[in-house]
Amino acid sequence: EIVLTQSPGTLSLSPGERATLSCRASQSVSSSYLAWYQQKPGQAPRLLIYGASSRATGIPDRFSGSGSGTDFTLTISRLEPEDFAVYYCQQYGSSCSFGQGTKLEIK
Amino acid sequence: EVQLVESGGGLVQPGRSLRLSCAASGFTFDDYAMHWVRQAPGKGLEWVSGISWNSGSIGYADSVKGRFTISRDNAKNSLYLQMNSLRAEDTALYYCARADRSQAAFDIWGQGTMVTVSS
Numbered sequence: 001e002i003v004l005t006q007s008p009g010t011l012s013l014s015p016g017e018r019a020t021l022s023c024r025a026s027q028s029v030s031s032s033y034l035a036w037y038q039q040k041p042g043q044a045p046r047l048l049i050y051g052a053s054s055r056a057t058g059i060p061d062r063f064s065g066s067g068s069g070t071d072f073t074l075t076i077s078r079l080e081p082e083d084f085a086v087y088y089c090q091q092y093g094s095s096c097s098f099g100q101g102t103k104l105e106i107k
Numbered sequence: 108e109v110q111l112v113e114s115g116g117g118l119v120q121p122g123r124s125l126r127l128s129c130a131a132s133g134f135t136f137d138d139y140a141m142h143w144v145r146q147a148p149g150k151g152l153e154w155v156s157g158i159s160w161n162s163g164s165i166g167y168a169d170s171v172k173g174r175f176t177i178s179r180d181n182a183k184n185s186l187y188l189q190m191n192s193l194r195a196e197d198t199a200l201y202y203c204a205r206a207d208r209s210q211a212a213f214d215i216w217g218q219g220t221m222v223t224v225s226s
Contacts, residue, residue: 032210045152050210056214
């Protein structure tokens with residue numbers, strides 16, 4: 001089973017700042033099968049990024065993904081108030097697993 | 108409108124069974140693989156099980172293997188999760204999710220159905 005470890009656990013930033021979220025895998029993940037999701041309280045998760053770097057339909061271009069092998073990054077270039085949420089990475093190349101999440105909170 | 112609606116959750120005693128359903132609409136159901144993902148109160152997401160479009164490929168998380176069974180009825184546009192020998196640690200909000208045909212990430216999610224295992 002591939003274990004995904006996200007860091008930091010909580011990230012405190014202000015609107016307009018840049019956010020960098022990390023996801024590290026216990027073994028190599030095919031970049032084709034690494035995704036990022038956003039979840040707000042009381043809502044289902046929403047797909048942001050698939051294939052490590054491709055934005056899902058309707059996702060603003062301030063969201064970008066990068067990485068390969070065991071290290072992946074989600075970057076939000078300029079935070080909007082609606083971006084404060086919990087973010088999860090997921091691999092779906094070898095069975096499926098999620099990271100434990102990073103909470104992005106307003107500073 | 109593309110939609111997934113889960114049902115069947117509730118309060119159940121440890122050791123008992125429950126069957127969840129997920130009704131799909133707005134898309135060609137039998138074109139897509141489907142999954143169940145759960146989220147314990149205040150916790151993160153945990154993949155539970157997945158099934159290919161024709162039920163030819165099925166997978167389970169180790170935590171539910173041998174107790175849960177995923178199935179689908181393409182004629183009824185429905186996904187199911189039969190949960191047996193339920194434990195307190197199975198308490199969670201259960202989501203069904205669609206896997207995109209080309210890139211396999213989970214692009215559509217339902218709103219979830221809550222399962223509480225308690226005596």
